[in-house]
Amino acid sequence: MSHTTPMKRIYVFKRYERFWHWSQAVLVILMLVTGFEIHGSYHNLGFERAVRLHTLSAWTLLALWAFTIFWQFTTGEWRQYIPTASKLVAMARYYMFGIFTGAPHPYHKTVLKKHNPLQRLAYLVLLALVSPVIWGSGLLYLFYAYWGRLGLDGWLSLEQVATVHTAGAFMMLVFVIAHVYLTTTGHTVFAHIKAMITGWDTVEDDAGAGATKPR
Amino acid sequence: MHKIARRMAIVLALCAASPTGLAAPATPASTADHSKFGELAGPFDSGEAVTKACLKCHTEASHQIMQTRHWTWDYANPATGQRVGKKTMVNAFCIGDQSNEPFCQSCHIGYGWKDKHFDFSDASRVDCLACHHSGDYTKPFGFAGNPVTVRSEYPPGSGKFVEPIDLARIAQAVGPTRRDNCGACHYNGGGGDGVKHGDLDSSLNTATHELDVHMDKDGLNFSCSTCHVSDQHAVAGSRITMTAADPHPALLRGEKTDRNPAACQACHGDKPHKERLIDAERLNAHTDTLACQTCHIPAFARGGVSTKMAWDWSQAGQLTAKGKPFQKKDGHGHVIYDSKKGAFVHGQNVTPAYQWFDGRVTYTLQDDTIDPTARVPINVFHGEPGAPNARIWPVKVFHGRQPYDVERKTLLVPNVAVPGDTAFWYNFDWPKALAAGAEATGAPFSGKYDFVDTQMLWPITHMVAPKEKAVACHECHADDGRLAGIEGVYIPGRDRSPWLDRLGWLAALAALLGVALHAIARILTHLRKED
Numbered sequence: 001m002s003h004t005t006p007m008k009r010i011y012v013f014k015r016y017e018r019f020w021h022w023s024q025a026v027l028v029i030l031m032l033v034t035g036f037e038i039h040g041s042y043h044n045l046g047f048e049r050a051v052r053l054h055t056l057s058a059w060t061l062l063a064l065w066a067f068t069i070f071w072q073f074t075t076g077e078w079r080q081y082i083p084t085a086s087k088l089v090a091m092a093r094y095y096m097f098g099i100f101t102g103a104p105h106p107y108h109k110t111v112l113k114k115h116n117p118l119q120r121l122a123y124l125v126l127l128a129l130v131s132p133v134i135w136g137s138g139l140l141y142l143f144y145a146y147w148g149r150l151g152l153d154g155w156l157s158l159e160q161v162a163t164v165h166t167a168g169a170f171m172m173l174v175f176v177i178a179h180v181y182l183t184t185t186g187h188t189v190f191a192h193i194k195a196m197i198t199g200w201d202t203v204e205d206d207a208g209a210g211a212t213k214p215r
Numbered sequence: 216m217h218k219i220a221r222r223m224a225i226v227l228a229l230c231a232a233s234p235t236g237l238a239a240p241a242t243p244a245s246t247a248d249h250s251k252f253g254e255l256a257g258p259f260d261s262g263e264a265v266t267k268a269c270l271k272c273h274t275e276a277s278h279q280i281m282q283t284r285h286w287t288w289d290y291a292n293p294a295t296g297q298r299v300g301k302k303t304m305v306n307a308f309c310i311g312d313q314s315n316e317p318f319c320q321s322c323h324i325g326y327g328w329k330d331k332h333f334d335f336s337d338a339s340r341v342d343c344l345a346c347h348h349s350g351d352y353t354k355p356f357g358f359a360g361n362p363v364t365v366r367s368e369y370p371p372g373s374g375k376f377v378e379p380i381d382l383a384r385i386a387q388a389v390g391p392t393r394r395d396n397c398g399a400c401h402y403n404g405g406g407g408d409g410v411k412h413g414d415l416d417s418s419l420n421t422a423t424h425e426l427d428v429h430m431d432k433d434g435l436n437f438s439c440s441t442c443h444v445s446d447q448h449a450v451a452g453s454r455i456t457m458t459a460a461d462p463h464p465a466l467l468r469g470e471k472t473d474r475n476p477a478a479c480q481a482c483h484g485d486k487p488h489k490e491r492l493i494d495a496e497r498l499n500a501h502t503d504t505l506a507c508q509t510c511h512i513p514a515f516a517r518g519g520v521s522t523k524m525a526w527d528w529s530q531a532g533q534l535t536a537k538g539k540p541f542q543k544k545d546g547h548g549h550v551i552y553d554s555k556k557g558a559f560v561h562g563q564n565v566t567p568a569y570q571w572f573d574g575r576v577t578y579t580l581q582d583d584t585i586d587p588t589a590r591v592p593i594n595v596f597h598g599e600p601g602a603p604n605a606r607i608w609p610v611k612v613f614h615g616r617q618p619y620d621v622e623r624k625t626l627l628v629p630n631v632a633v634p635g636d637t638a639f640w641y642n643f644d645w646p647k648a649l650a651a652g653a654e655a656t657g658a659p660f661s662g663k664y665d666f667v668d669t670q671m672l673w674p675i676t677h678m679v680a681p682k683e684k685a686v687a688c689h690e691c692h693a694d695d696g697r698l699a700g701i702e703g704v705y706i707p708g709r710d711r712s713p714w715l716d717r718l719g720w721l722a723a724l725a726a727l728l729g730v731a732l733h734a735i736a737r738i739l740t741h742l743r744k745e746d
Contacts, residue, residue, distance in 0.1 A: 040694060040708040047689035047708055059493050100740040145500035159705040163712050170719030174726045181730035
């Protein structure tokens, strides 16, 4: 990529955010791996260990989310996920064409707007669609023993719940594939990943890009 | 060191002084020493004489036992409306009792049942010793359930003799039922150790923890009656009317109940697994679909005694060139062919088959019409897949091949074991043996017979393994696992939606392909620019 504009470093991902991201990444991958073993797609750890790890990961991720929701609201970071239509088409066009021709990235990352419009939309879909599918079915699955006491016996079958849960898993798998690939689309292949590790990203220094490091 | 030694000495001294301490002298459990009873001084010339002595104190004992199936071998099953019981039932092993009573009634708790004229109301004919002796009482085959008190030649004219036993000495040593008392018959059904059940054989007399956690001789050391509790001589538990599901907590001592004390749940309750909070009672949820035995008895015939898995009567009757019956054995010393009985298949450490079962068992009885074109079920375990009153149970599936009346399409009972002209074991003549058997059962016999494939099921419920040896999750939660083909239950790891899988993997593949093409395009366009 041609660097015609001056670059500067900004602190995008705070320490908790990075901890959240990477522990969530590990847990999601672990749950995909163990989940598809429970599903019977392959044999690796053994069914029993897969179930144990899957359950433990689920509880851990729930705890992580409890902290993260608290963090999002106390820091106001939740606003980063409000979807926007502006530049959405431009972003899509960039990934389809501009990225090959070396066109400038249509979105300028700042500390206050760290996700591009496509990202925001993707995360919203993840949060509003995929998560409820996975967690709703997953918790029902986990608490199967309590269905009678909860009066769910006549309404649900394990087959339905497992099928929905599997559908959610496939959606998550597709997300992970796309997400991991798109990390390579920064100004260098590993720029985004480096940013998620160190917190610092390098962006074009156009006017008023914001404070380099928040308080 | 001195302090510790002194404390140990004090503890030991306390133990010795304590009435419950290890060093205390052993007190007999019973308040009665039967060897001190004048009534039992003997000598006794018959079993009946012993029973008459027993009844002087235990005045109601015979009347109690005479109400039970141990005495009548006859049972009207309220759950199915069938008249069953060993007296008339047909099985796939030695087939039937009638016409063979003098031989088979060694396992009747009575004296002298040699034909249909046996007096079931004679209290002195109840055999108290069969269940209460202390180890050396025998009722040899051929004596209609009588012990031998005078040296006797058997079979008559054979030159073989049965030695007498001293009934007085045996009567003086009676006690509560022991495993070997019950086992004398319940281990040896079908004509030998472990033959029929698969989960009951003499290895249980000296069971290890590995073989059965309850009967472990160095552990709990249960007798049969610890679970098969008896009340007025009626022993709990039956394979004809089984308790297939018992979704209740453990019974409290003294609780008024109709529940079966021999069911696992009577002591353990139906939610017995202590699990981590995060596992949300996953194992306990299994008890809504599985019998306890399904996981906790991974295999039967585990004690070193083999069980018969198949018996082909149609092969019986082959003789040597000199016209003598013979036996063939396999490498383990198991008889695989016997002229008297036919060919056998043995099994040890056998993985059970599994099926839904709600406790109802129906039998193919002597009068029932069979379909000889298919394998005839001697018994059927009923249970609707997924029904709330049914559970998935482990069973032994036994295959027989046995005689039937070709014209009447009924199973036949052969006369085999009683020395004489009609008995198959003595003359190897099927028509005679089958005619004599039919006469004893009261059924007409067309004279035309053939052999039909049969199947008999046995519930697997003994030989409970240590929990570490329970069936592992993956043995059922897998394609082609133990429960392959069991309907009415969704088993993760076995069951999945094929169309969702296709769609899901296609989507993942499309995503991978998409990003790969995108990446290649990026690399190619980047290279072109560098040029």
